[in-house]
Amino acid sequence: MRHLIYIIIGIAAPLLFASCGPQAEAEELVEQFMEQNMREGLKPSSVHFTDIDSTHAMTDSIVINLRQLAKQAKRYRTDLKYAPDEPFHKLMVTRVRYELDDQECSDTYYLDMALTRIVAFKEN
DSSP, X not given: OHHHHHXXXXXXXXXXXXXXXXXXXXXXXXXXXXHHHBOTTOOOEXXXXXXXXXXXXXXXXXXXXXXXXXXXXXXXXXSOOOSOXXXXXXXXXXXXXXXXXXXEEEEEEEEOTTSSOEEEEEEO
């Protein structure tokens, strides 16, 4: 019986620690960005994320275009701060769904591979 408990703990412990990995880092970074950059008075609720994934489909020109479009975003301030302009060969991507004033919204976020900076985003 004791061996069974140790086996269960041995299997469960790594799974619990895995949940504090890259997905949690990405979600925290996006939530901070949203909190700091949403227009005054807007507070998202019921926030849900897709699993992070990598993408090679982004180019520097697409990042520049997304940043320009973000200046016209209805839910975000126009003076957004992003990661420094550097060439990005591969980015991480996640989509976030949330509610604002009982309206369902979603955005797609592009993060650097280290999950330390938002490179670009788009309102969906």
